[in-house]
Amino acid sequence: MTENPSYGFDTLQVHAGARPDPATGARQTPIYQTTAYVFRDADHAAALFNLQEVGYIYSRLTNPTVAVLQERIATLEGGIGAVCCSSGHAAQIMALFPLMGPGLNVVVSTRLYGGSVTQFSHTIKRFGWEAKFVDFDDLDAVRAAIDDNTRAVFCESIANPGGYITDLDAIAGVADAAGLPLIVDNTSATPYLCRPIEHGATLVVHSVTKYLTGNGTVMGGAVVDSGRFDWSASDRFPSLSAPEPAYHGLKFHETFGNLAFTFHGIAVGLRDLGMTMNPQAAHYALMGIETLSLRMEKHVANAKKVAAWLEQDPRVEYVTYAGLESSPYFDRVERICPKGAGALFTVAIKGGYEACVRLVDSLELFSHVANLGDTRSLVIHAASTTHRQLTEEQQIAAGAAPNVVRFSIGIEDADDLIRDLDQALAKAAG
């Protein structure tokens, strides 16, 4: 008997999780638009409800279209399983929920999407959870922030908005030494550019809304489990290691082994938090992922060209793109995201806040929107929008100072993007 074949990324992004529909032979994954599924008999129903068998009960928990997307993302990330949910923000709560509890904390990078900073610094306090924000380039500071009540370490692989690259190997080492799971938001990089699990991440979260779907159509999130963390090594993760009253005292980790986190995400997370992805969204996301590698190559090529042009322009103060040799993060590209530093960066414009506003208003091809990872090139003034709820100190720490504009470079012709930037910079300087 031969070894199992291994497949390349381009094959997996088209095939993983999907097979011809067993009911009809349909080659494309059908949209299973149904809320409930008929049980074969009472024994089958009982086995499903007792988690003794995996199957479809109710679409708040599992759905055949969503399941294909889950397996595809899990496979591309090199994880053991994934749970999809209604948005990237939902994914963050779904990832933290099994680990956290009142009085417990998560140690978080200061370089995060502004909405995540707000979610972590304000909203999660209502659950009794706390986030401790630290500069993740200072490993001693990360170590010092971890205390007896810490249950996770959280960062972005390529951090929004500046396109900064986190040293995932080093941070994973710190988390591991403390016996804690590292959660990496891999939205801006996608598994084509960066595979956080290979650098030691325990969990990977995504806003599926961004590059994975790729064309700004649907909202979605995903939590991928590496299957590598020993939840029973300490008594710090009782949701996974201790008896679960809602399932007659079943212990998730003991019963499901390295599938435990994903089982828990379905059986407790989706069941009780209800942040479910709908099958239409899963369909659009699957369409997008089929071309992920092709799009990411073009996003990266365009971002390199546009960032290099901007950097040499006298109207520009600096460009934060990690793919530029001037970036302090340039050295991390080859190790962390060898196929490129993504397509997200900030640009500081001479003339400060006023010039930034004029630049954004003068761009014709770039869309002024609060989104990233679209086929279209996007621009936003982070300090007055995505990072508006932050203090100025938080804005600067996050790389969203008032004098910078964030770009998400699309897959148009790079020369057309440069021409648009040229005319807008002229107006901004005016």
Add this chain to the structure above:
Amino acid sequence: MTKNPSDDLLRKILRESKTFACVGVSMNPVRPSYFVARYLNLKGYRVIPVNPGHAGKMLFGETIHASLTDIPQDIQVDVVDIFRRSEHVLPIVQEALERFPDLKTIWMQVGVENEEAAKLAEARGVQVIQNRCPKIEYQRLFGELRMGGFNTGIISSKL
């Protein structure tokens, strides 16, 4: 080979086997060994429970036996599935080879590995699977884990 069995080999074992003897199975319905044995029974396998602490009681319609040797002669076992710690595996395998001359497979559960016992069984032409769970492999290979969004590793355009 036995530590990294191919999907084809696992499929063959799970398709061709009819009876599992589960050594060390628990009667507690939330213990993993009970979960696995009940699942195999639900899928149509005959499950012969072996556990000296519960000998004589019934589980899944079968009498629990104190040892493999105590299993009646008329029962043909295809797979001996071991839910005991690695250091206890060798005498169980020796007993299994003695009791079942036509045994096809020794299966050691997740976390259970014993090279000496594996070599002994393989020398007798018995297939050995170590550090795997037949429930998880069945669910993975026959489409069930796919319903939960797990990475099954199965790529196919066949209907």
